[in-house]
Amino acid sequence: xxxxxxxxxxxxxxxxxxxxxxxxxxxxxxxxxxxxxxxxxxxxxxxxxxxxxxxxxxxxxxxxxxxxxxxxxxxxxxxxxxxxxxxxxxxxxxxxxxxxxxxxxxxxxxxxxxxxxxxxxxxxxxxxxxxxxxxxxxxxxxxxxxxxxxxxxxxxxxxxxxxxxxxxxxxxxxxxxxxxxxxxxxxxxxxxxxxxxxxxxxxxx
Amino acid sequence: xxxxxxxxxxxxxxxxxxxxxxxxxxxxxxxxxxxxxxxxxxxxxxxxxxxxxxxxxxxxxxxxxxxxxxxxxxxxxxxxxxxxxxxxxxxxxxxxxxxxxxxxxxxxxxxxxxxxxxxxxxxxxxxxxxxxxxxxxxxxxxxxxxxxxxxxxxxxxxxxxxxxxxxxxxxxxxxxxxxxxxxxxxxxxxxxxxxxxxxxxxxxx
DNA sequence: TCTCCACCAGTGGTCAGACCACATATATTA
DNA sequence: TAATATATGTGGTCTGACCACTGGTGGAGA
Numbered sequence: 001x002x003x004x005x006x007x008x009x010x011x012x013x014x015x016x017x018x019x020x021x022x023x024x025x026x027x028x029x030x031x032x033x034x035x036x037x038x039x040x041x042x043x044x045x046x047x048x049x050x051x052x053x054x055x056x057x058x059x060x061x062x063x064x065x066x067x068x069x070x071x072x073x074x075x076x077x078x079x080x081x082x083x084x085x086x087x088x089x090x091x092x093x094x095x096x097x098x099x100x101x102x103x104x105x106x107x108x109x110x111x112x113x114x115x116x117x118x119x120x121x122x123x124x125x126x127x128x129x130x131x132x133x134x135x136x137x138x139x140x141x142x143x144x145x146x147x148x149x150x151x152x153x154x155x156x157x158x159x160x161x162x163x164x165x166x167x168x169x170x171x172x173x174x175x176x177x178x179x180x181x182x183x184x185x186x187x188x189x190x191x192x193x194x195x196x197x198x199x200x201x202x203x204x205x
Numbered sequence: 206x207x208x209x210x211x212x213x214x215x216x217x218x219x220x221x222x223x224x225x226x227x228x229x230x231x232x233x234x235x236x237x238x239x240x241x242x243x244x245x246x247x248x249x250x251x252x253x254x255x256x257x258x259x260x261x262x263x264x265x266x267x268x269x270x271x272x273x274x275x276x277x278x279x280x281x282x283x284x285x286x287x288x289x290x291x292x293x294x295x296x297x298x299x300x301x302x303x304x305x306x307x308x309x310x311x312x313x314x315x316x317x318x319x320x321x322x323x324x325x326x327x328x329x330x331x332x333x334x335x336x337x338x339x340x341x342x343x344x345x346x347x348x349x350x351x352x353x354x355x356x357x358x359x360x361x362x363x364x365x366x367x368x369x370x371x372x373x374x375x376x377x378x379x380x381x382x383x384x385x386x387x388x389x390x391x392x393x394x395x396x397x398x399x400x401x402x403x404x405x406x407x408x409x410x
Numbered sequence: 411t412c413t414c415c416a417c418c419a420g421t422g423g424t425c426a427g428a429c430c431a432c433a434t435a436t437a438t439t440a
Numbered sequence: 441t442a443a444t445a446t447a448t449g450t451g452g453t454c455t456g457a458c459c460a461c462t463g464g465t466g467g468a469g470a
Contacts, residue, residue, distance in 0.1 A: 009424070010259055034450060045425040047252050050452085051259040054215055058260035066451045067432035094355065101356040104316075108309040151306045155360065214453070239421060250454040255423085271422045272462035 009044055013052035016042055021072065031069045032062065095166060102159040103201060106140055109147035109156070110181075110197055114188050118146050126182045135173045137164070174200075214249055218257035221247055226277065236274045237267070307364040308406060311345055314352035314361070315386075315402060319393050323351050331387045340378045342369070379405075 017032065026032065035053065039046040053070060056062045063073040113122075125142050128134045134142070137160060144156045177200040184192040198204075222237065231237065240258065244251040258275060261267045269275045318327075330347050333339045339347075342365060349361045382405040389397040403409075 008422095011263075014263070036450080039425095047255075047426085048424060050252075051256055051423095053451095054256040055260040055263035058216075058219070059263065064451060065433085067434075067449080069450060097354045097356045100317075100354055101360075104313040104357075108313065111309075112305075149302045149305055151302045151364075152309075155306075159356075213451095241421080244454095252455085253453065256453095258422095269422060270462085271460070272420080274421060274462095 009048045010051040010055065013038070013042060013044060013049055014056065017052065017056070026072055028072050030072050032072060034069060098159060098162045098166070099168075102156070102163055103203065105152055105156050105159065106143065107194060107197060109144045109149070109152055110185065110193050111190060112147040112149060112152075113143065113185055114190055114193060116146070116148065119186060121146055122182050122185055126179060129175060129178045129182070132175070136170065136178075139178055171202075214253045215256040215260070218243070218247060218249060218254055219261065222257065222261070231277055233277050235277050237277060239274060303364055303367050307361065307368055308408065310357055310361055310364065311348065312399060312402060314349045314354070314357055315390065315398050316395060317352040317354060317357075318348065318390055319395055319398060321351070321353065324391060326351055327387050327390055331384060334380060334383045334387070337380070341375060341383075344383055376407075 017038070020026075021032070032038075033041065035046050035049050038044075038049045042049070053062065053064065057064060061073060062070055064070045121142075125139070125146075128142075129139065140156075141160070144153050147153075177196070181193070181196040181200055184196040187193075222243070225231075226237070237243075238246065240251050240254050243249075243254045247254070258267065258269065262269060266278060267275055268278045326347075330344070330351075333347075334344065345361075346365070349358050352358075382401070386398070386401040386405055389401040392398075
């Protein structure tokens, strides 16, 4: 119906749904119109609407509950990773890239933190470590958040999912390394910070 | 039909397609069975097959050509990053984050290059600069490629697109800054490299 | 014989309608 | 009032029907 010229209908629908979400200011957990309603409002067949929704679902951007409806989802836990990893990550190089990218971004975040006033929050994080309340992934989730760069945050989340799905042996959680990293951050000395990080990650470079 | 217990049919189909690809040893570019054939072989409706295929398509794992068929794509050009940009980046048009991220990634790539044997290619790049054949964007495209991390490459491409669309005033292309950056890279000294970069980008930090 | 072109089968793209399974709200009944 | 039955709305799936496009094939014409 809509654009037989170039784009496929379901792609148009994806865009329109995204636009709709933006317009109506929908948040995570909010309900989006039913398939039948979308079908009518957009003047397309329900099957096309479903193709768009299924794609978005596979990406983890929406969640459908039979008998209830379709809801926006917190993109944090997405199946995207599972899928892509099973299709892509056989490649040695790709795995290496994921790891490398994740570590480099973590280092960038550390650098960003140095130039911000985050002592208070760092001390809170320190407490969490000392009280054995968090481990590696959550620790760096906090770090990345402190860096206050939403893009890095999103990218890191995906990479972290990937990384987890690789089931790489990380060795035990050595608390003192994490404590040392925070201490280094509190000194605001880049060199110290990076050294602490490399020790934590057992990197040589 | 298949698993009425919990899983949705289209998810099962995704899995089976993946299995099929593995079994038949299909490579990128190869054709996968037609929608109708899959429908028969898997004993499901064609619409369910399509939902699965559309999802895989949106992920960039397959490519469909009307009148021809459905083909496996080079998984290396996955949509990981495009997804980030179209759904997540759009929400928070944090211009500052885009700029910051782009620059940090460029610096990461520079660091990566230092540890690789790329002198030859750097010298070629130097020639291009000297002969006025390239400007900023293409210059850094080369740099990012040299870093040899596909993930960074994809991310940078998106950021670069976005950055360009922001129409930020970059000032004139000062050739000598780019030449100096390459020279610094040839010295393999991280400090020199980063200083050259910061001068080029007029960064203070 | 060779070349060109119309035709046809196969493929993806889309729509409409019909069920089913499930969840919730509403009306009915004990 | 509380428990139950019904109605309605939702996603899940299948079927069959077209359309638009591609590529090959076979026949007409040179």
